[in-house]
Every structure is written in C-alpha cells, then in structure tokens.
Amino acid sequence: xxxxxxxARLGWNIATYAVLLTLTVFCIFPLLWTLLTSLxxxxxxxxxxxxxxxxxxxxxxxVTIWTQSGFPTLVFNSFVVTATTVVLCLITGTLAxxxxxxxxxxxxxxxxxxxxxxxxxxxxxxxxxxxILMRGVGLLDSRFGLALAYTSFxxxxxxxxxxxxxxxxxKELESAARIDGCxxxxxxxxxxxxxxxxxxxxxxVFVAIAAWNEFLFALMLTTSQGSxxxxxxxxxxxxxFQLPWGVLAAGGxxxxxxxxxxxxxxxxxxxxGITAGAxxx
Amino acid sequence: MSTLTLNGVRKSFGALDVLQSIxxxxxxxxxxxxxxxxxxxxxxxxxxIAGLETPTAGDIRIGDKRVNDVHPKNRNIAMVFQSYALYxxxxxxxxxxxxxxxxxxxxDTRKRAVDGAARMLQVDHLLDRKPGQLSGGQRQRVAMGRAxxxxxxxxxxxxxxxxxxxKLRAEMRTEIKRLHNRLGTTVVxxxxxxxxxxxxxxRIAVMKGGVIQQLADPMTTYxxxxxxxxxxxxxxxxxxxxxxxxxxDGEHVGLTTDGNNPASIRLPRVAANLDALLGRKVVLxxxxxxxxxxxxxxxxxxxxxxxxxxxxxxxxxxxxxxQTITARLGPKLTVATGETxxxxxxxxxxxxxxxxxxxxxx
Amino acid sequence: xxxxxxxxxGPSPSLWRRLDPAAALGRLSETxxxxxxxxVPSAILILAVVLYPTxxxxxxxxxxxxxxxxxxxxxxxxxxxxxxxxxxxxxxLSLRNTAVWVTFAVVIExxxxxLAALALNRNLPGTxxxxxxxxxxxFLPNVVAGHMWALLLDPRLGVINDILVRLGFLExxxxxxxxxxxxxxxxxxxxxxxxxxxxxxLLLAGLKGVPDDxxxxxxxxxxxxxxxxxxxxxxxxxxxxxxxxxxxxxGLVNSPDLLLILTGGGPGQSTQVLSLYAFQKAYKDFNFGxxxxxxxxxxxxxxxxxxxxVRVSKVNQD
Numbered sequence: 001x002x003x004x005x006x007x008a009r010l011g012w013n014i015a016t017y018a019v020l021l022t023l024t025v026f027c028i029f030p031l032l033w034t035l036l037t038s039l040x041x042x043x044x045x046x047x048x049x050x051x052x053x054x055x056x057x058x059x060x061x062x063v064t065i066w067t068q069s070g071f072p073t074l075v076f077n078s079f080v081v082t083a084t085t086v087v088l089c090l091i092t093g094t095l096a097x098x099x100x101x102x103x104x105x106x107x108x109x110x111x112x113x114x115x116x117x118x119x120x121x122x123x124x125x126x127x128x129x130x131x132i133l134m135r136g137v138g139l140l141d142s143r144f145g146l147a148l149a150y151t152s153f154x155x156x157x158x159x160x161x162x163x164x165x166x167x168x169x170x171k172e173l174e175s176a177a178r179i180d181g182c183x184x185x186x187x188x189x190x191x192x193x194x195x196x197x198x199x200x201x202x203x204x205v206f207v208a209i210a211a212w213n214e215f216l217f218a219l220m221l222t223t224s225q226g227s228x229x230x231x232x233x234x235x236x237x238x239x240x241f242q243l244p245w246g247v248l249a250a251g252g253x254x255x256x257x258x259x260x261x262x263x264x265x266x267x268x269x270x271x272x273g274i275t276a277g278a279x280x281x
Numbered sequence: 282m283s284t285l286t287l288n289g290v291r292k293s294f295g296a297l298d299v300l301q302s303i304x305x306x307x308x309x310x311x312x313x314x315x316x317x318x319x320x321x322x323x324x325x326x327x328x329x330i331a332g333l334e335t336p337t338a339g340d341i342r343i344g345d346k347r348v349n350d351v352h353p354k355n356r357n358i359a360m361v362f363q364s365y366a367l368y369x370x371x372x373x374x375x376x377x378x379x380x381x382x383x384x385x386x387x388x389d390t391r392k393r394a395v396d397g398a399a400r401m402l403q404v405d406h407l408l409d410r411k412p413g414q415l416s417g418g419q420r421q422r423v424a425m426g427r428a429x430x431x432x433x434x435x436x437x438x439x440x441x442x443x444x445x446x447x448k449l450r451a452e453m454r455t456e457i458k459r460l461h462n463r464l465g466t467t468v469v470x471x472x473x474x475x476x477x478x479x480x481x482x483x484r485i486a487v488m489k490g491g492v493i494q495q496l497a498d499p500m501t502t503y504x505x506x507x508x509x510x511x512x513x514x515x516x517x518x519x520x521x522x523x524x525x526x527x528x529x530d531g532e533h534v535g536l537t538t539d540g541n542n543p544a545s546i547r548l549p550r551v552a553a554n555l556d557a558l559l560g561r562k563v564v565l566x567x568x569x570x571x572x573x574x575x576x577x578x579x580x581x582x583x584x585x586x587x588x589x590x591x592x593x594x595x596x597x598x599x600x601x602x603x604q605t606i607t608a609r610l611g612p613k614l615t616v617a618t619g620e621t622x623x624x625x626x627x628x629x630x631x632x633x634x635x636x637x638x639x640x641x642x643x
Numbered sequence: 644x645x646x647x648x649x650x651x652x653g654p655s656p657s658l659w660r661r662l663d664p665a666a667a668l669g670r671l672s673e674t675x676x677x678x679x680x681x682x683v684p685s686a687i688l689i690l691a692v693v694l695y696p697t698x699x700x701x702x703x704x705x706x707x708x709x710x711x712x713x714x715x716x717x718x719x720x721x722x723x724x725x726x727x728x729x730x731x732x733x734x735x736l737s738l739r740n741t742a743v744w745v746t747f748a749v750v751i752e753x754x755x756x757x758l759a760a761l762a763l764n765r766n767l768p769g770t771x772x773x774x775x776x777x778x779x780x781x782f783l784p785n786v787v788a789g790h791m792w793a794l795l796l797d798p799r800l801g802v803i804n805d806i807l808v809r810l811g812f813l814e815x816x817x818x819x820x821x822x823x824x825x826x827x828x829x830x831x832x833x834x835x836x837x838x839x840x841x842x843x844x845l846l847l848a849g850l851k852g853v854p855d856d857x858x859x860x861x862x863x864x865x866x867x868x869x870x871x872x873x874x875x876x877x878x879x880x881x882x883x884x885x886x887x888x889x890x891x892x893x894g895l896v897n898s899p900d901l902l903l904i905l906t907g908g909g910p911g912q913s914t915q916v917l918s919l920y921a922f923q924k925a926y927k928d929f930n931f932g933x934x935x936x937x938x939x940x941x942x943x944x945x946x947x948x949x950x951x952x953v954r955v956s957k958v959n960q961d
Contacts, residue, residue, distance in 0.1 A: 020759070027780050033794070033795060034791045115685075120942075121693065122942050128700055130692070151688060156689075176362060176427075183670070184672035215785050216900050235786055238790070259784070
C-alpha cells in the first residue's frame with residue numbers, strides 16, 4: 001500500500017516536472033531564439049543549413065538599429081508617454097482607489113462596477129472618436145495625448161489593483177492618525193501611502209509595462225517621428241525598409257529589456273495584485 | 282472638568298438604527314465600560330465620542346463644551362484600538378510621540394514625555410523597534426503609551442485586550458486598572474468580555490440593539506440585573522432561568538415549573554414581599570453560584586445529568602422537571618450522573634422576571 | 644469650524660491657514676463629500692477620454708464620415724452602415740473567424756494555463772523559477788511577440804520548419820502564414836503562447852484558495868487525482884474561471900494587435916476578424932462611419948456574450 005502510493009507520488013512528480021519543463025521551453029524558446037538571431041551576422045541567418053548555435057557573434061545589429069534608424073527617438077518617446085501615463089494614473093487613480101477602499105457610501109458599488117465596465121468598450125470603438133477629438137483639440141500626434149488615451153483604459157485596472165493593496169492596510173490606522181491630529185488627507189499621505197508603498201510600485205509597473213507595450217492606439221494616434229512610440233516605429237520599419245531579421249531581433253530585444261527588468265523586480269507583488277483583484281471581483 | 286455627557290445620541294445607516302437615543306453622564310475620573318455582544322452599537326458609540334463618526338442626532342459634551350462639530354484631534358481624547366493601530370512604518374518612539382508631533386510640541390519636550398510614558402509602561406527598551414518586531418503584549422503597551430503620553434481628558438478603549446491570549450489578557454487588565462488608579466483620567470472602555478467589565482468598570486452600560494439595557498455599577502448589574510438579557514450576559518456560567526408559576530408553599534413562596542412534568546422549588550427569603558405575586562407566571566433567575574448542595578432541607582431536588590469538575594469547583598447540570606439548571610458547587614464533590622441531588626438557594630440571591638417583557642420584577 | 648479655529652488661534656495664523664493650500668486641502672478632506680471629491684479627477688478623465696468618445700462612436704455609426712472624402716459631408720445616414728454590413732461578405736467572414744479565433748484561443752489557453760497552475764501548485768523544489776519564466780510571455784509586447792514567431796515560422800529561415808523537417812513531420816519548409824488553411828491556426832498558436840500565462844496566473848491564485856482539508860477528506864474517501872480535479876478543484880475554481888474567461892474573451896475580441904502584426908488579415912481574408920476589419924476600415928479607408936458601426940456590433944455581441952456567460956455559470960452554481 002505504502003509502496004504503491006510512494007510510487008504513484010513519484011510518477012506525479014515526474015509528470016509535474018515534465019509539464020513545467022515543456023511549458024518553460026515553450027515560453028522561453030522564442031525569446032532565446034530571438035536573442036541568438038540578434039547576435040548573428042546576417043549571412044549566418046540567411047543560410048542553407050540552420051545554425052542553432054551561432055559560430056560567431058556580433059553586436060553589429062544592435063549598433064545598426066541604434067544608430068541608423070530613429071530608434072533612440074522612438075524609445076525616448078515611449079519613455080515619455082509611459083512616464084506621463086504612470087504619473088496621470090498615480091495622481092487620479094490613487095485618489096479613486098483610496099475612496100473605494102476607505103469609505104462606504106451610497107453608489108460606491110455601482111461606481112466601482114462602472115470603472116470596470118469601461119474595460120469592455122472595444123478599443124476600436126474608442127479609437128475613432130478619440131482620433132477626431134484629439135485632432136480637434138490639437139492633441140493628435142502628441143505624446144501627452146497618447147498618454148491621456150492610455151490612462152483612460154489603464155486607470156480602471158490601476159484603481160482595482162491598488163484598492164486591493166489599500167484594503168490590506170487596517171482602517172483603524174487612519175482613526176488613530178486622526179485622533180493623533182492628522183486630517184483625512186494627512187492620514188492618507190503620512191500613514192496609508194507609505195504602508196502601501198510596494199503595492200503602489202507594483203501597480204505602477206503594471207501600468208508602465210502596458211503603456212510601454214501598447215501598439216494599436218499609438219498606431220492610430222501618432223503620425224510623425226515626434227511622438228511615435230517604439231512598437232509603431234518598429235512595425236513601420238519592417239514594412240518600409242524590409243528590415244533585416246538580425247536588426248529587427250536586436251530592436252525587439254532592446255525594447256523588452258526594460259519590461260523584463262521591471263517584471264523581475266516587482267514580479268511577486270504585481271502578480272499578487274493582479275490576482276487579488278480578479279479572484280475577488 | 283473632564284466629564285462626558287451624551288444627550289439623545291442616535292445613529293442610523295439608512296433605515297437601520299444602530300443607536301437609539303443614548304443618554305449618559307460620566308463624572309470626572311469614572312471608568313465606564315460599554316458591554317455587549319457584537320453588533321450592539323458599542324463601538325459605534327465609542328467612535329461617535331471620538332469624533333470618528335458623526336451622530337444622526339443628539340449632543341456630545343466633553344467637559345462643558347459641545348464637541349459634535351469638533352475634529353477628533355481637538356477633542357483632547359486618546360484612543361486605544363483593538364488592532365492597536367500602531368503605524369507600521371514608524372519606530373515605537375515616533376509612534377508614541379506622533380500625536381505630540383502633530384500638535385507641534387518641541388522635540389525636547391516630546392522626547393521627555395515619550396520617555397516618561399514608555400517607562401511607565403515598561404517599553405522604554407523598545408523605542409527603536411518597529412511595531413512589526415514586537416510581541417502582542419508589547420504592542421498593546423505601546424498603544425497605551427501612545428494614549429497616555431498626551432495626557433488627554435478622556436481615554437477611549439476599543440476592545441483593547443481581545444487580541445491577546447488569556448494569560449496576557451489578565452495581566453494587561455490589571456495594568457489598565459493600575460493605570461487608571463494612578464492617572465485618574467475618565468475612561469470609556471468597550472468590550473464584550475464581562476470579566477473585563479466587572480473588574481475594570483466603576484459603572485457598566487450593558488448594550489443590546491443600540492439601546493442601553495442597564496447602566497449601573499458592576500455589583501448592581503450582577504446582583505440586580507434589569508432584565509433577562511443583562512442577567513444572561515453577565516456571569517459565567519450564565520444565570521439559570523426557570524419558568525413557572527408562583528404558589529404558596531407553607532410559610533414560604535414556591536415555584537411550580539412549567540411543562541407536563543412539573544417540579545417544585547421553594548424560594549428563599551427575600552426582602553421584597555412576594556405574596557402579591559402569587560399565582561403569577563414568572564421567570565426565576567438563579568445564578569449557578571447561588572446554589573449549595575443541601576441534603577437535609579433542600580429547596581429543590583433534581584436528577585444529575587452531567588458533572589463537570591473544573592478544579593476550584595464542580596459544575597453540576599441538573600434535570601428539574603422539563604428544564605435543566607447548572608449549579609456551581611464546591612470541589613471534591615462526590616456525586617455521579619443519575620443520582621438525585623438536593624440544593625438550597627442563598628437568601629436574597631434570586632431575581633424574578635416578567636416572562637413577556639423580560640424585565641425584572643421588584 | 645474655520646471660525647472656531649480662528650477664534651482659538653488669533654487672526655494672523657488663521658490668515659496663514661487660509662492661504663496655505665495644504666491646510667486648505669486638509670480642511671476639504673474633513674468635509675462630508677471627501678469620498679466623492681477623491682473620485683473627481685479620475686471621473687473627469689474617464690468621462691472625457693472614455694465615455695464621451697464611446698457615445699460619440701455610437702452616433703458616428705449612424706453618420707457619414709470619411710476623412711478621405713470630405714465632399715460626402717458628415718450627414719446622418721440612419722442604418723445605412725448596418726444595412727451595408729448585412730450585405731458585406733467580409734463582415735460575415737470576420738464574424739466567423741472571430742468565433743473560431745476566440746474559441747480555440749480560449750480553450751487552448753485555459754487548458755495550458757490549468758496544466759501550468761496545477762503543476763506549479765504542487766510546489767516542488769526548483770519550480771518557482773519556472774513559474775516566473777512561464778508568466779513572462781504575458782508581459783511581452785505584441786509587436787515583439789508577433790515578430791518573434793514570424794521569425795520562428797518563417798518560410799525560408801524558420802527554425803520550427805527546420806526542426807519539423809529534421810524530425811520528419813514535414814517534407815519541405817512551410818509558409819504557415821501565407822497558406823489560408825494554416826494561417827489562422829498558426830496565429831492561434833502565437834496567441835496561445837502570449838495568453839496562457841494569464842490563465843496560469845489566475846488559476847494558480849484560485850488553487851491557493853482551495854483548503855487542503857478538502858483534498859485530504861477526498862483522499863480519505865478514496866477519490867483519485869482525476870476525480871479530485873473534477874469534483875473539488877474545478878468546482879472550487881468556478882468563479883475564478885468565469886472571471887478569467889470573460890476577461891480573456893473581452894481582450895481577444897477587442898484587440899486586433901497580434902493579427903494586425905502577423906497577417907494583416909490575410910492571406911485573402913482568411914484571418915480577418917471583426918476588430919481588425921473595423922480598424923482597417925478606419926485606418927486604411929478612413930471610413931469612420933462604417934468602422935464605428937462594426938465596433939458597435941462587436942460591443943453588443945460582447946455584452947450579450949458576457950451576460951449569457953455570467954448567467955450560465957451562475958445557474959450551474961445553484
């Protein structure tokens with residue numbers, strides 16, 4: 001009896017490792033291959049026999065994409081748009097999340113649901129009017145306009161995730177702070193925000209990654225080099241210049257490096273925040 | 282100077298009345314315990330006194346000042362919370378001194394005050410630690426330190442001991458009593474623990490459904506509960522309630538229990554004249570500790586159902602007619618399940634209640 | 644309250660208080676409407692950048708609006724676009740493709756996600772890092788994901804072609820995205836890679852919430868792993884699964900990004916889906932009215948799906 005169950009457990013353990021290993025390879029292989037490709041000479045990419053391990057490596061592709069295209073500008077634009085989006089979310093979203101987390105009032109549930117339903121609106125349905133509106137107010141093809149558009153559809157996520165982190169801070173802390181002499185906003189800034197620091201960072205990173213990666217709004221709402229972000233720029237380069245694979249791969253690797261670094265740093269808190277919102281809601 | 286007066290304080294959330302017209306007057310130096318089960322409105326009342334919630338109607342006065350529209354920080358109160366509510370990001374020293382810091386007290390004065398409070402509560406060696414590094418008891422002490430350092434007119438405690446284990450709770454209870462004796466500040470203390478209420482309070486307000494059921498000193502609530510709720514809530518094990526009809530029993534008054542298997546109880550002498558109540562249906566309330574084993578001239582006789590020795594005494598559950606009663610008898614009692622046991626009731630220890638209203642009959 | 648303060652602290656501090664914006668904000672936070680005031684900034688943003696455009700989009704679908712044909716004006720055209728849609732073969736094809744795309748992607752992603760979550764939830768030594776690596780694709784940009792896979796599946800240089808030929812599954816390299824019979828399938832594979840970590844993430848969190856005692860009780864009762872999965876795990880995860888599926892379906896229906904990058908709807912219209920079709924009508928043809936009508940239909944279908952799905956999963960629960 002004991003031997004069979006021990007044998008059965010060993011079997012399940014082996015199966016578990018097999019599944020996880022396969023999935024990990026499935027997830028990582030495209031990334032690895034892209035990295036390898038970005039380090040190959042073009043001649044070694046376009047060959048008759050596939051080179052699995054590059055015979056020689058070069059950083060020429062990275063030099064090419066960085067110096068012979070508008071890539072630095074694109075990355076800079078993306079950086080500005082991302083930072084603006086995060087700041088807008090932080091200012092408006094933190095207040096809203098705090099209100100939802102700390103107070104009970106008529107209409108709170110409906111409002112929270114309202115913030116969530118916004119995510120269901122098709123991007124395309126919003127993009128067209130946004131295009132017309134932004135053209136009307138001169139925000140078309142501007143980094144701020146794009147950040148504004150990003151904020152609108154990332155804000156609900158930001159609010160819901162952050163609310164979860166705020167909920168974790170006991171309400172009695174604010175009562176204590178108010179008796180100690182803080183105003184409500186003082187209690188929020190002095191006591192609750194420092195306590196939810198990790199949550200604020202993780203939620204901001206989540207929004208930052210989404211803004212950094214975004215493609216569709218950027219494609220529609222930017223038209224010139226001045227505000228174009230890297231996903232759009234890279235995509236257009238592929239179409240216009242028949243970008244060589246090695247250079248394209250190098251561009252891809254450069255642009256996902258910030259994502260991977262941020263993800264690695266706050267991965268645990270961020271995953272916690274995403275799931276808490278979804279599992280509860 | 283630091284009296285507390287509540288006049289017709291009411292609180293409702295929509296159609297739900299959490300508090301229904303609370304009137305209270307607390308003299309300087311009193312220790313009032315708000316006692317009741319969860320949901321009785323005691324914490325809401327405390328929050329209203331603190332200014333953390335606003336009453337729907339009524340006046341709150343601290344001293345001579347009406348404080349309804351005064352911010353919590355300007356009410357000159359201090360509060361200790363159930364979860365202690367220590368600021369996790371600040372070291373103990375800053376936690377205790379935060380109220381003074383917010384009031385612009387100079388660093389030197391503040392430091393002296395914090396040191397004094399910390400020494401009084403024996404946490405002076407912990408001043409550099411963060412709350413996360415403290416044990417439950419230490420956190421409790423720091424929370425109290427934060428309250429006393431400001432020398433407020435009024436202390437508010439919101440179930441401060443409920444997160445501690447039994448041993449620590451008894452220890453801190455004594456500590457709070459010592460502190461009150463020493464500082465003499467007026468206290469309002471919320472708890473659902475009747476032992477805390479009995480040991481700490483100079484007066485107890487027993488609450489249920491947003492209404493104060495009885496406001497009296499501890500011994501009165503114990504000996505003369507105003508109604509069956511108070512009688513049942515205070516004392517452990519709970520008071521026995523026996524329903525029956527009052528009848529003449531020789532020179533005594535007796536009770537015939539309800540049901541198809543009636544039993545008779547002879548009531549002991551009481552101050553009040555029971556003759557007027559003869560023939561009336563009542564609920565007899567007897568505390569378990571008011572019984573004595575008495576083979577010679579028992580007031581009642583029943584069959585032993587369960588015997589529970591606790592060490593200092595023995596709890597005996599007795600079947601009496603269709604009802605059961607619990608008696609707290611002496612240790613080393615040699616009785617067994619199934620035996621018949623005679624009990625006598627101490628004079629002047631019984632309560633009679635009206636079965637319909639549940640109110641005490643005097 | 645302000646009067647009382649000034650009475651207590653004399654005129655000059657009170658003046659200072661009135662001028663100090665931080666103190667003013669502090670006073671504002673003590674009013675009864677503070678919780679609503681906190682919502683104002685985000686509500687303004689959402690109203691201006693989401694709600695107004697969406698309403699605008701709805702009415703746009705009843706108007707003529709072609710940016711490249713200003714001569715047509717922007718007049719009210721009633722249901723013209725909807726009638727045109729009814730007779731538009733590409734619309735019906737896109738609708739069918741959307742259904743295929745979403746169904747297969749969700750089923751595969753759910754399957755892989757559940758597998759990953761169950762495996763990770765066993766907490767065997769050394770699997771934590773795999774858990775992190777498995778989540779990674781979800782956070783990678785569509786543009787990079789698309790081109791990575793385009794490279795892997797390239798008809799001349801694709802390493803997957805090479806591996807399949809070496810293993811004997813294929814005679815020659817295959818142009819996966821150029822062949823109408825394989826293009827949608829290949830795109831679904833890429834989407835599955837990109838999207839299954841999302842399911843893994845949520846399901847794993849759900850699994851952590853299932854009490855261990857339930858499994859102990861089940862094994863004492865003699866239920867094997869498969870039966871435990873069917874009788875305990877899946878029912879306990881019902882609400883998490885419902886939430887994950889709805890969120891994923893919304894995401895898949897709404898965002899044309901990946902298909903736009905991989906195939907652009909081609910070859911022919913074999914990978915054309917509703918969101919992409921609407922986007923192309925707007926982006927390429929500048930026919931905003933028709934594109935608006937397409938997205939309204941998409942939105943309504945999505946709402947109907949969400950409503951029906953929530954109802955069905957609630958009914959099952961009782």
